[in-house]
Amino acid sequence: MTTLKGALLCGAAAMVATGAAAEELNLICSADVVICEKLVSEFEASHSDIDVNMVRLSSGEAYAKVRAEARNPQTDLWWGGTGDPHLQAAQDGLSAEYKSPMLDQLTDWAQGQAETSGFKTVGVYSGALGWGFNKEIFEKKGIAAPQCWSDLLDPALKGEIQIADPNSSGTAYTALATLVQIMGEDEAFDFLKKMHANVSQYTKSGSAPVKAAARGETGLGIVFQHDAVSQAVEGFPIEVGSPCEGTGYEIGSMSMIEGAQNPDQAKVFYDWVLTAEVQNMMPDAGSFQIPSNASATPPKEAPDLSQIKLIDYDFAEYGSAERRKELLARWDSEVGSLPLQ
Structure with a gap:
C-alpha cells in the first residue's frame, strides 16, 4: 500500500522531473534540413536540460512566420538563411538586441552584420552566389558550360534552369539583389524576363535547384556555391560555376526574436553555435x-x-524593408506572373 508520505515523495519527484523537462527552445532553422538536424542533435546532447522544437523554413518563409507572430511570438531564435530578411526583421522591430560574449571571436564581416542591425542579428557563415550544373546533361546535349550571367540566356538552356522564388528563398532574393547591383534595376529585370524562357521551375527552397540538377531533373541550378559543392562531394556530377561579371554573397545570420518565450535558452544556443x-x-x-x-x-x-x-554587396540597402518589398513586388509583377514554358 502506498503511504501518504510515499505519495508526496513521488509527487515531488514528478514535479522535479517535469520542471527539468520544461525548458524548451523554439527554433527556426533556415539552412538545409540535414544541417538543422545536426545542430539540434549536438545541442541537445550537450544541453540535456533543453528540448529544441525545430522547424525548417526558407529565409523568406521564416521572416513571414516571425512577422505574423509579432503580437504573440512562438519562435525564440532564428538561425541561418541569408542576412537580408534578418536585417529586415531587425528594422521592423521583430528581433531583439543581444551582444553575445562570443562577439569578439567572430570575423569582421560577422561583427559588421551585428553592428549594421543594432546587434539584433549576427553573421554565422558566408558563401558566394553562383550555380551548379550537371556535367553529364550538358555533355549529352552539347551545352557549353556557362562562364557569365549572360550565358544563362543561351537558347540551348531552354527548360534547363531552376532558381528559387525570391519571396520564399533568401538565395533567390540575393540573386535578384545581386543582378540589380551589377546591371542596374531595369536592366536586371530585363535580364530576368529573358532568362525566364530557360527556367523550368521556381522552387520554394534555395538549395532545391542544384539538388534537382544532381538528380538529373534539370541542367543547372542557381544557388550559393557551397550548396553545389555539397552535391559534388556526395558524388553527383555537379560542377560549380562563378559568373565572370561578378557575384553577390550571403552573410548567413542568426536573430533572437523580440518577446520570445524562452530568451535564456535562446541565448545559450546563440552563444554555443x-x-x-x-x-x-x-x-x-x-x-x-x-x-x-x-x-x-x-x-x-x-x-x-x-x-x-x-561585388561590394550593399547589405544595408538590400536588407531594408522598403527596398526588399519594392523588389519583390516588381519580381511578382514582371517575372513571377509570366507563364512557364
Missing part, C-alpha cells in the same frame, strides 16, 4: 560555408572567396 568547436562540425552535415568564428577552420571543399569576383 558561435563557438569554433560547433562551427567546425558543420562539414559533417554537408555544410561547406565559410564559418564566422575566426578560429574555426573553413572546410577544404569550400569555394575560395579570394578567387571569386565578389
Whole structure:
C-alpha cells in the first residue's frame, strides 16, 4: 500500500522531473534540413536540460512566420538563411538586441552584420552566389558550360534552369539583389524576363535547384556555391560555376526574436553555435560555408572567396524593408506572373 508520505515523495519527484523537462527552445532553422538536424542533435546532447522544437523554413518563409507572430511570438531564435530578411526583421522591430560574449571571436564581416542591425542579428557563415550544373546533361546535349550571367540566356538552356522564388528563398532574393547591383534595376529585370524562357521551375527552397540538377531533373541550378559543392562531394556530377561579371554573397545570420518565450535558452544556443568547436562540425552535415568564428577552420571543399569576383554587396540597402518589398513586388509583377514554358 502506498503511504501518504510515499505519495508526496513521488509527487515531488514528478514535479522535479517535469520542471527539468520544461525548458524548451523554439527554433527556426533556415539552412538545409540535414544541417538543422545536426545542430539540434549536438545541442541537445550537450544541453540535456533543453528540448529544441525545430522547424525548417526558407529565409523568406521564416521572416513571414516571425512577422505574423509579432503580437504573440512562438519562435525564440532564428538561425541561418541569408542576412537580408534578418536585417529586415531587425528594422521592423521583430528581433531583439543581444551582444553575445562570443562577439569578439567572430570575423569582421560577422561583427559588421551585428553592428549594421543594432546587434539584433549576427553573421554565422558566408558563401558566394553562383550555380551548379550537371556535367553529364550538358555533355549529352552539347551545352557549353556557362562562364557569365549572360550565358544563362543561351537558347540551348531552354527548360534547363531552376532558381528559387525570391519571396520564399533568401538565395533567390540575393540573386535578384545581386543582378540589380551589377546591371542596374531595369536592366536586371530585363535580364530576368529573358532568362525566364530557360527556367523550368521556381522552387520554394534555395538549395532545391542544384539538388534537382544532381538528380538529373534539370541542367543547372542557381544557388550559393557551397550548396553545389555539397552535391559534388556526395558524388553527383555537379560542377560549380562563378559568373565572370561578378557575384553577390550571403552573410548567413542568426536573430533572437523580440518577446520570445524562452530568451535564456535562446541565448545559450546563440552563444554555443558561435563557438569554433560547433562551427567546425558543420562539414559533417554537408555544410561547406565559410564559418564566422575566426578560429574555426573553413572546410577544404569550400569555394575560395579570394578567387571569386565578389561585388561590394550593399547589405544595408538590400536588407531594408522598403527596398526588399519594392523588389519583390516588381519580381511578382514582371517575372513571377509570366507563364512557364
